[in-house]
Amino acid sequence: MCERRLDDLVLLVLYLDGVIFGEHHVLVALGVDVEGRKHVLGLAEGASENQVVARDVLEDLVRRGVKPDRKYLFVIDGSKALRAAIDAVFGTENPVQRCRQHKLENVTGYLPEELKDQVKAAMRAGFRLPAKEGMAKLEKQAQWLEHEYPSAAASLREGLAEMFTVNRLELSPRLARCLCSTNVIESPHSGVRRRTRRVCRWRDGKMVLRWAAAALLMTESNFRRIMGYRDLWMLAAALGRKTASAQEKVA
Numbered sequence: 001m002c003e004r005r006l007d008d009l010v011l012l013v014l015y016l017d018g019v020i021f022g023e024h025h026v027l028v029a030l031g032v033d034v035e036g037r038k039h040v041l042g043l044a045e046g047a048s049e050n051q052v053v054a055r056d057v058l059e060d061l062v063r064r065g066v067k068p069d070r071k072y073l074f075v076i077d078g079s080k081a082l083r084a085a086i087d088a089v090f091g092t093e094n095p096v097q098r099c100r101q102h103k104l105e106n107v108t109g110y111l112p113e114e115l116k117d118q119v120k121a122a123m124r125a126g127f128r129l130p131a132k133e134g135m136a137k138l139e140k141q142a143q144w145l146e147h148e149y150p151s152a153a154a155s156l157r158e159g160l161a162e163m164f165t166v167n168r169l170e171l172s173p174r175l176a177r178c179l180c181s182t183n184v185i186e187s188p189h190s191g192v193r194r195r196t197r198r199v200c201r202w203r204d205g206k207m208v209l210r211w212a213a214a215a216l217l218m219t220e221s222n223f224r225r226i227m228g229y230r231d232l233w234m235l236a237a238a239l240g241r242k243t244a245s246a247q248e249k250v251a
Helices: 051-063 080-090 100-108 113-127 131-146 150-157 160-168 173-179 183-195 205-220 229-238 245-250
Strands: 011-021 024-033 038-045 073-076 096-098
Touching: 011 051, 011 183, 011 205, 011 229, 024 051, 024 183, 024 205, 038 051, 038 183, 038 205, 051 080, 073 080, 096 100, 096 160, 100 113, 100 150, 113 131, 113 160, 131 150, 131 160, 160 173, 173 183, 173 229, 183 205
Parallel strands: 011 073, 073 096
Antiparallel strands: 011 024, 024 038
C-alpha cells in the first residue's frame, strides 16, 4: 500500500488522523478526489501529536506523486504537530479545517455534566453562521465561560478561526457538513478496529503496520463517495483548481 504511486489521483481533500492499536499509534492519510472517491494514501507508526511522524507521512505522499504546488483542503483533528507539518511540506496557503466534533469534545471535557449540552448547542449554532458572525458568537460564549471555567474558554478559543474554514469557502451545506469533521476518515478507522479486534497482543511496530495496512486495504474496497460529492466543483473553484481531471493530470 505504501508503495502505490499517486500521480494519477487528482485530490482535493486530505484527511489526517490517528488510530490506536494497543500502545501503538498509527497516523493515516486519506484523500478525496474530484469525483468524491476516497483513497487511503499512506500511514506511519507514531502519534499524530508528533511533528516528525506527520511530516514523514506528508513527504512520503509527495515522493509518490501528490503535487505540493497545488492547493488542498486539509481536515485534521486540531493537532498543532499536524498543522506545522502541513505548513512545512505543502506551504502556508492551504486552507485547514479543524474537526468540530473534536472541538466539542475538548471544550465540554472541562465542563460539568449540567452545562455540556447547553454549550454544545451554542457551539453548533455558531458553526452554522457565516464565519465572522459565528466566531463572534463563540467568542461571547468563551467570555461567558471564562470566569468559572477558564480551561474550557481557552480550549474554545484555540484554533477558532480554523473551525470556520469551510464557511469561508462558501460550499453547499451538504458538502460543508461532510468536510467540517474527520468523520470521513473515522469511518475507515472503525473498519480497521473491527477487523483487528481479535488481536490481543501487538508484538511490535512492524506487526502493527502490517495489520493496519491490510485492514485499511480491505476497508478501502467498500468505500463509497463522500456526501455532497456532486458539489465538489465548488471546492475546486475555491481552491483555484480545474475540475477537468484530465487537464490537471497533464499539467
